[in-house]
Amino acid sequence: MQIYTFTNPLTMGGMSAPLTVKSLQITGFACGAFPGAAKVAALSITLTDPGSGFQTVVLYQDSTVPAFWNAITSTPDSGDTLQDTITKAIFAKLMADGRVPPGTLSAQAVSTGVGG
Numbered sequence: 001m002q003i004y005t006f007t008n009p010l011t012m013g014g015m016s017a018p019l020t021v022k023s024l025q026i027t028g029f030a031c032g033a034f035p036g037a038a039k040v041a042a043l044s045i046t047l048t049d050p051g052s053g054f055q056t057v058v059l060y061q062d063s064t065v066p067a068f069w070n071a072i073t074s075t076p077d078s079g080d081t082l083q084d085t086i087t088k089a090i091f092a093k094l095m096a097d098g099r100v101p102p103g104t105l106s107a108q109a110v111s112t113g114v115g116g
Contacts, residue, residue, distance in 0.1 A: 001025060001083075001087075001107070001108050002025065002026075002084060002087040002088065002091070002105055002106070002107060002108070003023050003024070003025045003050070003105070003106060003107075003108045004023060004024045004025070004091050004100060004103050004104070004105050005022065005023040005103050005104055005105075005106065006021070006022055006023060006024075006100075006101050006102070006103040007101070007102040007103050007104075008101070008102075009021060009022040010101065012054070019052050019054055020051075020052060021049045021051075021052055021054045022049065022051055022052075023049055023050065023051065023103075024047040024048065024049055024100065025047070025048060025049075025050055025108075026045060026046070026047060026087055026090060026091075027046050027047070027048040027055070028044075028045075028046035029043065029044060029045045029046065029086075029090065030042075030043070030044045031043045031044075031065065031069055033066070039063045039066050040061070040062060040063055040065070040066075041061075041065035041066050041069070042059065042060065042061045042065060043059070043060040043061075043065045043068065043069070044057060044058075044059050044060075045057065045058045045059075045090055045094070047100075058094065058099050068089070068093055071089070072085060072086060072089045084107070087105075088105060091105050
């Protein structure tokens with residue numbers, strides 16, 4: 001699993017209940033086309049901070065979505081899964097579009113919750 005860690009954590013919320021967001025991971029995404037709409041599609045990305053539980057949704061609904069999706073290779077880089085490839089492409093788009101603050105993407109071990 002890939003996790004995007006902010007260079008500088010963000011503090012959100014009110015003074016009585018501040019929330020610190022340090023990282024985001026993709027917990028859901030959907031991509032779809034609009035019948036009859038030339039080269040327009042939607043990409044919905046759900047991002048969650050595993051530490052705080054903060055969740056946000058980023059929505060693209062424009063002509064950049066088909067080109068983005070078509071650019072994703074179905075052959076992952078050596079050592080990557082297709083999930084890694086898609087995650088890297090999504091975060092690259094979010095970073096390039098200024099939709100996430102500066103940070104780095106890295107692999108994180110996935111805990112199954114079994115055996116400690």
